[in-house]
Amino acid sequence: MAPTFETLEAFAELMRTATGPDKVAYDGATERNGQLTKPPGALGRLEDLAIWYGAWRGMARPVLVAPQIVVFAGNHGVAARGVSAFPSEVTAQMVGNFQAGGAAINQLARTFGARMRVEALELDRPTADFTESEALGEADCVAALRAGWDAVDPAADLLVVGEMGIGNTTAAAAIAASLYGGGAEAWVGRGTGVDDAGLAIKRDVVAAGLKRHGSVRGLSALSAFGGREMAAMAGAMMRARIEGIPLILDGFICCAAAACLETEVAGALDHAVAGHQSAEGAHGTLLAELGKEPLLQLGLRLGEGSGAALAIGVMQGAVACLSGMATFAEAGVATG
Numbered sequence: 001m002a003p004t005f006e007t008l009e010a011f012a013e014l015m016r017t018a019t020g021p022d023k024v025a026y027d028g029a030t031e032r033n034g035q036l037t038k039p040p041g042a043l044g045r046l047e048d049l050a051i052w053y054g055a056w057r058g059m060a061r062p063v064l065v066a067p068q069i070v071v072f073a074g075n076h077g078v079a080a081r082g083v084s085a086f087p088s089e090v091t092a093q094m095v096g097n098f099q100a101g102g103a104a105i106n107q108l109a110r111t112f113g114a115r116m117r118v119e120a121l122e123l124d125r126p127t128a129d130f131t132e133s134e135a136l137g138e139a140d141c142v143a144a145l146r147a148g149w150d151a152v153d154p155a156a157d158l159l160v161v162g163e164m165g166i167g168n169t170t171a172a173a174a175i176a177a178s179l180y181g182g183g184a185e186a187w188v189g190r191g192t193g194v195d196d197a198g199l200a201i202k203r204d205v206v207a208a209g210l211k212r213h214g215s216v217r218g219l220s221a222l223s224a225f226g227g228r229e230m231a232a233m234a235g236a237m238m239r240a241r242i243e244g245i246p247l248i249l250d251g252f253i254c255c256a257a258a259a260c261l262e263t264e265v266a267g268a269l270d271h272a273v274a275g276h277q278s279a280e281g282a283h284g285t286l287l288a289e290l291g292k293e294p295l296l297q298l299g300l301r302l303g304e305g306s307g308a309a310l311a312i313g314v315m316q317g318a319v320a321c322l323s324g325m326a327t328f329a330e331a332g333v334a335t336g
């Protein structure tokens with residue numbers, strides 16, 4: 001039985017007790033990688049990725065057969081201030097689209113053989129406007145963390161968490177500014193494509209939120225500014241950690257949720273790689289703060305887990321090479 005939690009402090013305690021990757025598997029995978037039929041290092045970053053994956057799976061010759069994608073949806077109080085190019089109703093409408101199989105993430109999930117699950121979180125009860133009070137507060141934050149925690153399939157062997165929530169690039173910018181400083185301008189971007197007037201509103205909203213809550217960090221930032229979908233992503237990320245399921249991070253919103261974990265407990269995201277760098281202006285800065293090098297940079301600015309889903313293909317390729325290639329001895333190929 002997976003442990004559970006009733007408070008943010010209990011969740012933080014679970015985070016602090018999480019264990020790391022398997023050293024024996026790491027050494028075994030590293031040794032195997034050195035014997036494969038290729039010049040040393042010729043598979044570049046794929047080699048490190050596969051070894052890292054094997055270490056977290058506890059397997060020197062790992063398999064990747066059950067990737068899971070969970071898309072969380074939530075509505076934001078600040079959306080009423082005009083921070084998005086789209087109305088809040090789009091969140092629920094897109095949930096319908098996910099369920100019908102019509103969204104980008106559905107196509108990517110099918111392409112890479114991932115099982116996809118959609119979790120809509122109280123869409124008719126938006127979070128509070130974070131310029132006025134805490135967006136979530138402890139009880140709602142814990143409930144959303146738990147929804148994310150419970151959505152992860154313990155039998156999955158790779159996890160992608162995606163999101164849908166009109167207004168959530170504003171919440172993500174507020175979180176990043178709270179965690180890392182630099183002010184609203186450093187972190188606010190165009191999201192779904194707001195015009196200059198919308199961008200000015202976003203900056204004002206984030207600045208007002210920072211003034212209201214101060215520079216809170218860790219889970220307190222999630223509680224102050226976060227959407228339910230963002231807290232649920234964070235809960236799923238930590239569940240993956242305790243189940244030994246490697247995680248691929250998506251774009252700006254996903255990384256803002258992740259950054260709340262990393263600033264709560266350093267090393268909380270050691271089981272995660274950055275799937276891509278999105279076109280949202282500050283995502284590169286956020287990845288640098290997290291110390292993560294993105295696998296892909298394709299100009300995506302969608303969310304839903306789309307960039308991370310594409311990186312499942314990279315992980316599959318990396319693991320297939322480590323585990324499926326012949327060694328020099330097996331293939332009778334002369335070493336250099």
Ligand SMILES: Cc1cc2ncn([C@H]3O[C@H](COP(=O)(O)O)[C@@H](O)[C@H]3O)c2cc1C
Pocket residue numbers: 083084085086090094163164165166167168169170190191192193194302303304
């Ligand atoms: C049709 C549609 C599909 C989407 N899928 C993801 N997002 C993305 O856009 C939203 C964030 O941008 P903002 O902060 O500007 O509202 C999130 O819901 C995100 O997942 C979408 C947005 C729209 C309109």
Ligand SMILES: O=C(O)c1cccnc1
Pocket residue numbers: 169190191192250251252253254278279280283300301302303304
């Ligand atoms: O970086 C992202 O994931 C992103 C950017 C813009 C809009 N939605 C998501």
